[in-house]
Amino acid sequence: MASGDLRQRTKPAPTDNGDPPAANLNAGTTTLTDPKVAHPSGKRKHGRLIRWFRGFSFAVYFLSSCIAINLTQIVGAPLYWLNRDLYYAYMALTKQSFGLLITSMTYWWGPTTIRISGDDSVAGQIKRTADGRVEFAFPERLVLIANHQIYTDWLYLWWVGYANSPQMHGYLYIILKESLKYIPVIGTGMMFYGFIFMSRKMAVDQPRMAHRLGKLKTRHTAPDGRSYLNPMWLLLFPEGTNLSNNGRAKSARWAEKSGLVDMQHLLLPRSTGMYFCLSELKDTVEYVYDCTVAYEGVPRGGYGEEYFGLSSTYFEGRAPKSVNFHWRRFRIADIPLSDAKEFELWLRERWYEKDALMEEYLATGRFPASPEAIVDSKGLQGRTGAYVETEVRTRYPFEFVQIFVVLGVFGLVWNVLGKMWANTVGVFR
Structure with missing residues (x-):
């Protein structure tokens, strides 16, 4: 679909009661105008007591892990x-721990x-593994851009770094608004x-x-004299904020003021920050990877x-039925x-193309399929024009234990040294 075709479409009008119009979500089988279907993932799967328990257990796991990671960083x-x-290598390990945390939770x-x-x-x-996971083969250094749908987009994109080979969840860098650094524990981390x-x-x-x-x-020098760059995935959301009613209105006003055609399903991208980043990194990075979500x-x-806030996703059992990614890459040269x-x-033309992809998704329930066969780790091919379907999960059931290893070892050593010191003092008394 050409971006020019996209610009001729108008945004569907809301229904008389202010609800969003019916959506063809999966080949026209699901609509949201029925008041009995208030949430796209269905009714709450848990009662109040179970929701409270899920929220409590989630909070305990998340906060204890964040505190453990933060203390590991301080150590x-x-x-x-x-x-x-x-x-920097040590901090990359603590960043891997956070990647494990969000993947396991x-x-x-x-x-x-x-x-x-x-x-x-x-x-x-993009390859399917024998055990049903996905393995990406993206490079160690890239700039990653994506449309910003919900606050937790970065969570799923961080998981992509975990699923990459080599794993890159310890080398993800995100540009954030300044107020977030004042959040206790998490901001420090x-x-x-x-x-x-x-x-x-x-x-x-x-x-x-x-x-x-x-x-x-910055280039580093290995013991053998070889010059190298550290791995880096720099994540940018050129829209500047997630898609919302307020963001939609601002994008429309900016489009009208600038004489531009506004997006139907996305926000107009802001180019200044991305332009500065690419200008600074262009000699050290070869590709920009673009994900439409x-x-x-x-x-x-x-x-x-x-629909998909923290409470709905993690406490009520109403996570998105599917998170859909469509990947492209562009050579920085x-x-x-x-x-x-x-x-x-x-950048704006790329966003019109992404808007057209979103239109196709809304019309069919799918992004365009991959044009080549999907190959798994054993060399077996899926059908041409396939999708990889998987879930966010760790490679090993107890891999999350790594989050607490460094702090546990430090505590053990501290305890042993304390006892040795106490025994030594006791001898000389």
């Missing part, structure tokens, strides 16, 4: 003044099907992770970004945040970075 903080390379409390396809540019990089915090004032943000991006493109059940004209205006046009 390793002195490495910053001893050896910077060792410090989604598998236990918010299980969902992940349906994945891609165009020719990612052919051979994100600062240790080297995430980039934005105030949305370019005069303030540009020096910060230049500093952080400078670290991400859609959640099953969100009706035409509706917003995912209204082919992106017009010599002129900011040309880049803005390039």
Whole structure:
């Protein structure tokens, strides 16, 4: 579907009662206008008592894991003044722990099907494993962009890093709004992770970004004298915020003010931050990977945040029935970075294409299938034009224990040293 065709369509009008219009979610079989179907994942699967227990157990696991990770980071903080390379490697391990945390908590409390396809540019990089998982073969350094549907988009994209070979969930970097760094425990952890915090004032943000991006493109020297770059996945949401009624209105006003055609299913992207990042990293990164994300059940004209919040997904047992990814990649050498205006046009055209993909998803319940056969780890091929369907889960049942290993070892050593000290003092008394 050409972007020009997309621009001729108008947004469907809401129904008389203000509800979103009926949506053809899966080959026209499901609508949301029936008041008995208030949520795309159906009625609550649990009563109040079970929901309370799920919420309590989730909170205990999540908070205890976050505290353990944060304490692990604090224990390793002195490495910053001893050896910077060792410090960043150590923090990457703690970031892996957070990747394990969100993967395991989604598998236990918010299980969902992940349906994945891609165009020719990612052919051979998405494989089905023999045990039903997916394995991505994306490079160690890339810039990852995506449309922003709900607050937890980053959670599913972080899992992609976990499912990649080599695993990259310890090298994900996210650009976030500044207020998030003041969240107790979690904000401190994100600062240790080297995430980039934005105030949305370019005069303030540009020096910060230049500093952080400078670290991400710093070359290191191996013991054998070889120069290398650390792995890096930089995640950007060019829309700047998730899709919502407020964001939709702002995008429409900006389109009218700028004489642009607004998106039907996305927000108009902001190019300034991405342009700066790519300009800084262009000599150290070869590709931009683009993921178009859609959640099953969100009706035409509706917003995912209204259906798939933390409570619905993790406490009520109403996670999205499927999270759908469609992947593309673009060579940075082919992106017009010599002129900011040309880049803005390039990014907007990519977003019109993504909007057309979203239209196809809403009309058929599927993104375009991968054009090549899907090959599993044993070399067996699926049908041409296939999808990989899997779930967010860890490779091993008790892999989450790694979250607590470093802190446990430190506590054990501290206890042993304390007893040795006590015994030594006792001898000399």
